[in-house]
Structures are given as C-alpha cells and as structure tokens.
Amino acid sequence: MLNKSMVSALLSTIFISASAYADVTKTSVDLGYKFYSESTKDDNPGVFNQPFVKLNHLGIADWGTYFANIKLENPAELAENQKNQDGKTTLKSLMILENQLGESNFNFWTQNFISASETLVEDNLYLGLTHNTKFKSLSLNYGVGFNYTFGNFSPTSEKFNDLSGYALVVNAKYPFELLGAKHSLSLNYEAQIDRDKAHQELFSYESYGHQIITTLQTNLTDSIYTKLHLTHYDSWGAQYNDGIEYGVSVGYQF
Numbered sequence: 001m002l003n004k005s006m007v008s009a010l011l012s013t014i015f016i017s018a019s020a021y022a023d024v025t026k027t028s029v030d031l032g033y034k035f036y037s038e039s040t041k042d043d044n045p046g047v048f049n050q051p052f053v054k055l056n057h058l059g060i061a062d063w064g065t066y067f068a069n070i071k072l073e074n075p076a077e078l079a080e081n082q083k084n085q086d087g088k089t090t091l092k093s094l095m096i097l098e099n100q101l102g103e104s105n106f107n108f109w110t111q112n113f114i115s116a117s118e119t120l121v122e123d124n125l126y127l128g129l130t131h132n133t134k135f136k137s138l139s140l141n142y143g144v145g146f147n148y149t150f151g152n153f154s155p156t157s158e159k160f161n162d163l164s165g166y167a168l169v170v171n172a173k174y175p176f177e178l179l180g181a182k183h184s185l186s187l188n189y190e191a192q193i194d195r196d197k198a199h200q201e202l203f204s205y206e207s208y209g210h211q212i213i214t215t216l217q218t219n220l221t222d223s224i225y226t227k228l229h230l231t232h233y234d235s236w237g238a239q240y241n242d243g244i245e246y247g248v249s250v251g252y253q254f
Contacts (some may be wrong), residue, residue: 006250024060028226029053032249034073040233040243041082047245048081050074064100079200090117098130101180105132109143110168115237122203122237123188124192126167141171143156149193149199160202163196181218188213207234225251 035049054071071092081087098107111126128145131235147167152159170189175182191210200207215229227249233239 003048015035023062025036026056026058026253028251028253030056030249030251032176032247034229034245034247037244037246041172041246042241043241044243045238046254047243048079048087050079050087052247052249059204064098065096066098067094067117086118088117091114092116106130107143108109111145111169119154120151120203124149124167126169128167130169131198137174137176139173141169143169145193149196151202153202158194158202160199162196162198164196164199165207171227182216183219184215186213186217188215204240206235209233211236223252223253227251 006196031051031053031074033049033051034046036047037056041047050073052071053075054069056069057067059066063206071094073090074087075103077086079087093111095110097110099110100107107130109128109130111124113125114123115121124249125148126138126145128143130141130143133140144168145252147164148162149164150161171187173184173186175184177183179218188219189210189212191208193208194206194208195209199205210233211234213229214231215227217225217227229245229247229249230243231245233245234242239245
C-alpha cells in the first residue's frame, strides 16, 4: 500500500508534468466569507462562520485538462468558533487531472483533495473515468472511480489508510448574459459511496456522503468577478451531519 509521502510525491510529479505541457492557463485569487445556517451549527459543533482566501489555476492542453486550488480558511484565526474561542485555521488543496483517452470524450481521471488543520488531516484520492458532453451552452462532466483515503484525528490518536469505496462526480456549467453582464452558473456534485467502516468511525461519517455546490459567478470586468455559492453537505468534512453553507467572494484573474 502507498504511504503518504509516496502519494504526495506522485501527485507533485503529475502536477508539475501537466503544468509544463499546458497550452492555455488561467490563474485567479478569491477573497471571501462563508456562513452556516443556525440548524447546521446546532447539528455540527465544529463549524463556524469564517473568512477564506483561495488561489485557483486551470490548464487546458490537447491531451486534456488540469485544475488545482489552495484554500486557506480562517487565516490567522481571525474568526471565533461556536465556543467563542479562536477558530482553527484549515488548509485545503484540490488537484484534478483529466487525460483524454484517444479521440473519445472519455478521460482518465485523477483527483486528490487534502484538508489539514492542527487536529485533523484527511486526504481523498480518486482514480477512475470521466466523460465530457455538451447540450448547446450547457457543459457536463461526470465520472466514477475508486476512493483511497488516509487521515488522522489527533485528539483520539486514531488514523485510517486504505481503499474506501467509490467516488462519483457530476459537474455542470451554464454561461449566460443578463442585464449587460456575463454570468456563469455551475453545479458540482461529489459523493463517496460504500466507505470503509474504519473510515466512517474516524470522521463520524455514514457509508454515503456528498457535497453539492451551486455557484453563480458574475464578471464585473475582464479580470474582476464576484461569486455567490450555496453548498449542501451530508456526512462530509466538518459536517458529519447534514448542513448548509453559503458565502460570497470577490476574485481577480491574472
């Protein structure tokens, strides 16, 4: 079984290689604030309203696409948690690599997500297939793969490192113009199915969990944009019970 250092080295090599052969690249930074509904806070004591900063990078090439971002939540412990104490800072990183299979619309899909704080580390690595299609202006990408997870929770000294069920993703994007401005409405559905029981116990998850993110982006200029997002969680991340997150951000594309 791969250990954590081997996985990290493999992903770094893949990402660096992909960067070297991209034909088109886009980089942007978002500054925002996210909130949780009161019922979500009641059901999930670990969540709290907080600021965030996120760096995004997209590459498009003749062989496929890659996307990566790094998100710092509650930098410098600016926000207080539900106990009126300094809320923890969390670093999250996402890497998605889709390598087109021949002349088809199918891709070999690699996705890695890491969430790390002072008390908890969770890494989910997906390996599988995705498919791209379009319906007029609507772009659709969906896929399925295996899920390999490792992580630990320091207060209990418990950890997990093994295959853990399957992953399913659906991504939809619809650009449109309204009131003289360009907008883009996107939907991201990501689910983990048939998780390992030890994985469930470590993070207080159920066998099935998902996040559904709806985002409206509005371009103010060629470089500056705003985003509104609404997310539903079910047995996912800090929301081991279901919950709602919403937020706003301002971004700049380089």
